[in-house]
Amino acid sequence: GAVVSQHPSRVICKSGTSVKIECRSLDFQATTMFWYRQFPKQSLMLMATSNEGSKATYEQGVEKDKFLINHASLTLSTLTVTSAHPEDSSFYICKTGTSTEAFFGQGTRLTVV
Amino acid sequence: GDSVTQMEGPVTLSEEAFLTINCTYTATGYPSLFWYVQYPGEGLQLLLKATKADDKGSNKGFEATYRKETTSFHLEKGSVQVSDSAVYFCALRGLGGSGNTGKLIFGQGTTLQVKP
Numbered sequence: 001g002a003v004v005s006q007h008p009s010r011v012i013c014k015s016g017t018s019v020k021i022e023c024r025s026l027d028f029q030a031t032t033m034f035w036y037r038q039f040p041k042q043s044l045m046l047m048a049t050s051n052e053g054s055k056a057t058y059e060q061g062v063e064k065d066k067f068l069i070n071h072a073s074l075t076l077s078t079l080t081v082t083s084a085h086p087e088d089s090s091f092y093i094c095k096t097g098t099s100t101e102a103f104f105g106q107g108t109r110l111t112v113v
Numbered sequence: 114g115d116s117v118t119q120m121e122g123p124v125t126l127s128e129e130a131f132l133t134i135n136c137t138y139t140a141t142g143y144p145s146l147f148w149y150v151q152y153p154g155e156g157l158q159l160l161l162k163a164t165k166a167d168d169k170g171s172n173k174g175f176e177a178t179y180r181k182e183t184t185s186f187h188l189e190k191g192s193v194q195v196s197d198s199a200v201y202f203c204a205l206r207g208l209g210g211s212g213n214t215g216k217l218i219f220g221q222g223t224t225l226q227v228k229p
Contacts, residue, residue, distance in 0.1 A: 043218075104156035
């Protein structure tokens with residue numbers, strides 16, 4: 001199946017800085033990318049849905065100015081956590097898919113200190 | 114809204130033991146149900162799925178049956194191996210999703226550790 005490469009797998013940053021997470025689809029055109037977040041012992045929660053070339057759609061309660069999503073091409077989508085704070089520490093994972101399969105990135109463990 | 118609840122982990126078993134990971138859901142209509150597995154350092158992978166009531170999904174010795182009457186989709190394996198150690202996620206896709214590009218709703222994940 002297709003591969004989604006997500007980087008970085010782990011990142012530690014200082015409060016107030018920004019972190020960019022990339023998801024690249026390596027052998028197919030990712031028209032839609034979903035971004036999820038998972039806090040410890042909780043479900044994977046959908047944050048936003050992005051379509052190539054258009055603005056992302058954010059779920060209720062997710063700050064669009066804090067979590068910037070760019071999906072400028074069919075092979076790359078990025079999530080930037082701006083002015084990160086310790087409460088943003090979480091596991092972030094991207095997902096795309098075809099009509100029959102879903103493909104996930106490896107996930108990014110973000111720790112804000 | 115739709116939701117998925119999994120049994121809390123971690124689950125620790127000896128090799129060749131029987132595994133059950135409970136999963137129940139709340140949804141309108143007849144959602145599709147999935148089990149995903151995440152091995153250390155890797156992305157989520159589809160383990161098995163069922164798209165209608167009484168369907169049984171199976172793969173790699175794992176099974177789960179879509180039970181509409183109990184709104185459950187419990188994962189079972191008769192004899193686990195060390196290589197099955199991973200995090201398992203139960204998920205549903207509601208009627209609004211199209212194909213497999215639609216929105217998935219996940220349980221919180223259950224960590225399985227199998228000891229030799």
